[in-house]
Amino acid sequence: MPDWLSQSTDRTPDSALPRFVPSASRMAQIQDPIIPIVGELIRQHPGTISLGQGVVNYPPPPQALEQVAQQFASPAMHLYNAVEGLPELRSVIAQKLAVDNHIHLSDSQAVVVTAGSNMAFMNTVLAITQPGDEIILLTPYYFNHEMAIGMAGCQAVLVPTDGNYQPRVDWIRAAITDRTRAIVTISPNNPTGAVYSRETLQAINQLCRDYQIYHISDEAYDYFTYGVEHYSPASLENSVDHTISLFSLSKAYGFAGWRIGYMVIPIALLPAVRKIQDTILICPPLASQYAAIGALQVGRSYCETQFKAIQQTREIVLNELAKISHFCTVPPAEGAFYFFLRLATDLDAMAIVKKLVQQFGVAAIPGNTFGMTEGCYLRVAYGALAPETAAEGIGRLVKGLAAIVESEG
Secondary structure: OOHHHHOOOOOOOOOOOOOOOHHHOHHHHOOOOHHHHHHHHHHHOOOOEEOOOOOOOOOOOHHHHHHHHHHOOOHHHHOOOOOOOOHHHHHHHHHHHHHHOOOOOOOOEEEEEEOOHHHHHHHHHHHHOOOOOEEEEEEOOOHHHHHHHHHOOOEEEEEEOOOOOOOOHHHHHHHOOOOEEEEEEEOOOOOOOOOOOHHHHHHHHHHHHHHOOEEEEEOOOOOOEOOOOOOOHHHOOOOHHHEEEEEEOOOOOOOHHHOOEEEEEEHHHHHHHHHHHHHHOOOOOHHHHHHHHHHHHHOHHHHHHHHHHHHHHHHHHHHHHHHHOOOEEOOOOOEOOEEEEEEOOOOOHHHHHHHHHHHHOEEOEEHHHHOOOOOEEEEEEOOOOOHHHHHHHHHHHHHHHHHHHHHHO
């Protein structure tokens, strides 16, 4: 018998203590994801039209599914593959980056395929920080970013944007400390739909270079702009060593359930990212990667064809929201498929969301989950609405908000 088995520890279970103590977990300090919460409300009220989750109403291109079908007979389809993604997919991504984002990859950069851009962000945080470090988020922030930072034992430092949800570089500079490791920008923005100008993104990128911190640029909505151009900071000269770019197929290619995104990182971060991804995922799902190859080979033209319907829906939503402009402010939103409404009321945003679902059959997302704790805000997502159903969905929202807010007055 091993010595350690024969040694008495004089320990017996203490029935007075709970077997599990969930409150001691680091997860207890992380906000609950709002999408499942609102989703359960919708489930309890059949017929509700959702303006909540950020998805599009069209499927992937047929070529994506054809690419998967062609590969299924191969034994390799059912085995592990490269941690950073299939070489042929990374090659197609490099072509896309050069043509659409003017990012011409050098030997100092690497592309890593991920299970969605949320994973790319988590990879980034774990690779560049240690517990106690700070990452600057602009408010309103994307809630999964704030959650990921907390899970890593780091601190999200919140910097407000202006009245049109545009960054103020001087405010960002004032928030930088010795513990700051990165500044995060999302353009086109979730949740506001704001698109940041080339000049603003260049100024933030230069700020990161000056302070020797990373610029994390989330560009999941790079194809979704209305009359303005999207700008990728990694296309900027001398940005290679400090710029991390995150992309996703979820929106543009109707790929949400396939969970494929990718990140462009300085080559120095590749060993760390490989460790993280190998531990969490081993490799991105092969079926999804082959589907991504098929989608990207079709390219942007497929997305632009589908985008026309979203533009029509956007106009319908704006016209309807204009009817309640006396208490509902809609700041400029020139990208993505969101409006971040500012309501002139003291009512709690989540209470309004519940009433909208229960009494009017329409769902939105409360602004406090995006860090807007002062005032009343709602995020409205219209990408999932077809033009023929948009009027009904937004009509319910406008009618509901008018009844709820004006009854308070």
